[in-house]
Amino acid sequence: MTSVPHVADTGAHRIVVVGAGFGGLEAVYRLRGVDAVTTLVDQRNHHLFQPLLYQVATASLATSEIAWPIRYLLRGRKDVTTLLGTVTGVDVAAKCVRLDDGQMLPYDTLVLATGAGHAYFGHDEWEPFAPGLKTLEDATTIRRRILTAFERAERADDPAEQAALLTFVIIGAGPTGVELAGTIAEMARTTLPDDFRNIDTRKARVMLVEAGQRVLANFSEELSAYAHRSLEKLGVEVALGHAVSDCNVDGVVYGDTHLPARTIIWAAGVRASPAAEWLGVAADRAGRLQVNADLTVPDHPDIFAIGDTVSIAAPDGSLVPGIAPAAKQEGRYVANAIKQRLRGETPAPFRYRHDGSLAQIGKHLAVIDFGRFRLRGALAWWIWGIAHIYFLIGLRNRLAVALNWLWIHTLDQRGARLITQGRAVLDDPAVRTGETVPQRLKSAR
Amino acid sequence: MTSVPHVADTGAHRIVVVGAGFGGLEAVYRLRGVDAVTTLVDQRNHHLFQPLLYQVATASLATSEIAWPIRYLLRGRKDVTTLLGTVTGVDVAAKCVRLDDGQMLPYDTLVLATGAGHAYFGHDEWEPFAPGLKTLEDATTIRRRILTAFERAERADDPAEQAALLTFVIIGAGPTGVELAGTIAEMARTTLPDDFRNIDTRKARVMLVEAGQRVLANFSEELSAYAHRSLEKLGVEVALGHAVSDCNVDGVVYGDTHLPARTIIWAAGVRASPAAEWLGVAADRAGRLQVNADLTVPDHPDIFAIGDTVSIAAPDGSLVPGIAPAAKQEGRYVANAIKQRLRGETPAPFRYRHDGSLAQIGKHLAVIDFGRFRLRGALAWWIWGIAHIYFLIGLRNRLAVALNWLWIHTLDQRGARLITQGRAVLDDPAVRTGETVPQRLKSAR
Known part of the structure; x- marks a missing residue:
């Protein structure tokens, strides 16, 4: 030892x-x-600002803008040793x-x-087809799958395969699921259309599948209903009361529906x-x-x-x-x-104080539930944005995130549309089955 | 077909x-x-600004700051179809x-x-131990190795192993090798010292090994000599006239020297x-x-x-x-x-016009060789920096890179010190042998 x-x-x-x-x-x-x-x-060597992780997964922010080396954050604390x-x-x-x-x-x-x-509720075999979003690697993996699906659709000559490539299913309508669905729909409708020649990215289907009876179940019913309507306006199809019964290489199954989809994201548990x-x-x-x-x-x-x-x-x-x-x-x-x-004292019991819940729906829309104080729409989005920038660590990252959001909101351009961690062989079975593909592609471009 | x-x-x-x-x-x-x-x-889906790739490898810039989606760059050209x-x-x-x-x-x-x-000159078996720098994935791999070496050194209880972990060997003293060596030395001496408790990162050895007789052989002899002296002032040990004869899990061999090193970077061919x-x-x-x-x-x-x-x-x-x-x-x-x-015309022959060569040595130093006009030192660095920002595409990336450089130059902090693409099991043999490690680490932090 x-x-x-x-x-x-x-x-x-x-x-x-x-x-x-x-x-x-x-x-x-x-x-x-x-x-x-x-x-x-x-x-990991970094502290991660998980509330904005979905923005890395949707190509809006760079990985380094929401992560900080832990030992750097504690550099002034000589009484603390950081170990990876x-x-x-x-x-x-x-x-x-x-x-x-x-x-x-x-x-x-x-x-x-x-x-x-x-958690896949006893169905870990779904994970390769429906990755979740907890780490930076998860986020770049999901980003790669979303962007690669559009790339493969541009090259596809089979209409059925093209439709499956342009179908994005998000399972679970909590804040992460809502934020992913809204952002993917917005990306397909405003960021990408001019970039492709063979497909109309605005026709991409974004499905949000939820076992419960409403989206954002932790928010008030009124805000839930607002979020639901807003998602539909963005082009998201919301399917409530549907527990997913299978995820596989062909797509996702819920109720009697078998939906062919090449991109599935797990935000359910x-x-x-x-x-x-x-x-x-x-x-x-x-x-x-x-x-x-x-x-x-x-x-x-x-x-x-x-x-x-x-x-x-x-x-x-x-x-x-x-x-x-x-x-x-x-x-x-x-x-x-x-x-x-x-000091020999006995601490009083812990008492949780709930300050509120926030979720972004689209680039101008958010919902805020502070209990007595509830807000939705554009003003909520500004509060959401300012709160998140405030909680970021360090001036440089705050400036960088603000800069990226400015570009998204004025020019509809996302700063981190990178397919990394995999080679571009689009029909590589490893891509379809979700296995790790060889990390480095040698030599020639 | x-x-x-x-x-x-x-x-x-x-x-x-x-x-x-x-x-x-x-x-x-x-x-x-x-x-x-x-x-x-x-x-790949992105055009890469390779001249700054070493800054991603050394945690100075984020991947998305030097890469652009190709189809975005050509979105206005309806006569062009981009295919991944x-x-x-x-x-x-x-x-x-x-x-x-x-x-x-x-x-x-x-x-x-x-x-x-x-190119490993017929020794492709060296690649796992001495990765090169051509793609974004190469850069994040090298970044992970550099940062992980410091992390492992912090935990090491064997002084010999600790020394090997704190030895960084760059093979090849062209611009990429010089830039990598200078930046790693600077990182060890100015960015990292306060962050560690068990090691003094300033004692890290950075070796630049070159088969030829001078660094930056494409520059004038005077600028070569200046770069050599500057590297040594930054703490880089320069070994000229030494062809590497082996790279393996223990380190690197050149001449009669067997140098134990856990991080080797290939910039030689x-x-x-x-x-x-x-x-x-x-x-x-x-x-x-x-x-x-x-x-x-x-x-x-x-x-x-x-x-x-x-x-x-x-x-x-x-x-x-x-x-x-x-x-x-x-x-x-x-x-x-x-x-x-x-148009039925015959093109005149291609005629290359050499505008000059630039290389950064340290955060305040660069060399510029425009033939008749040669410059070195701080002014050269400013010209180098402005030229590189000028050649970046888009205002957002120019601002983002300038912001990162400002932080490096005023606060000695680097914005992208992230270990990604690998799990943190430091003694994982896959890390030592350079194999790809499992891309995702499931569940709990």
């Missing part, structure tokens, strides 16, 4: 935070000044986190902020990280840990768990939603709780 | 251009107004270009502008595209076609070849260099030659 060099026992209290998403990063920020050494582990690594388990008896290469990372207090991934498995504790159907009122794991008073990997009841009895502000509140709470405990 | 839909025989003269690099794209631009239908085929596809051959008897899926693209005039890739093979004509040692004075292929008067895939003598007897301005001059010439021939 090797250990990571810096955590040789100095006698200081050792805090390990796993995951540098909104919750984990906020916890580390708020631990400033604590009498402890902190280690932050993430399996994948946690493979937790040895609760020895109080150590196990990393990918067998290195052990000892902790006195552990914070698990390990997030969630896609998430599954928590394996944190519950690491600890050997109970989890709900979505893999989420139950936690105590102080966000510690039952029977593990030294282990906190926050964010999308846990299930917490809000004061109104509903579940705390899997959104960035909730994870940040929990991260802030845990940092304070650790500080209080190190 | 299927054919691409749009090229049904309309009676118009059919021009097919293969490759949308500097040469091919310029040819299509200059064909504006010609009485013909033009098809541009590229195996890989050419697999040319049927010179039937006058058809063969595409990846068997589709045939008939031509009356063919322009081959298919570029070049890396190029090989032309297989255009000569498609035509079954003679090629030189680097695979380059010989062409006539009017840039047609001998015995194929309807086929032009330009750019890095051909070997042409300049008026002074030297070879036309493989740089963007040369390819553009050839593209412009060919467009005019086609117009003249359609």
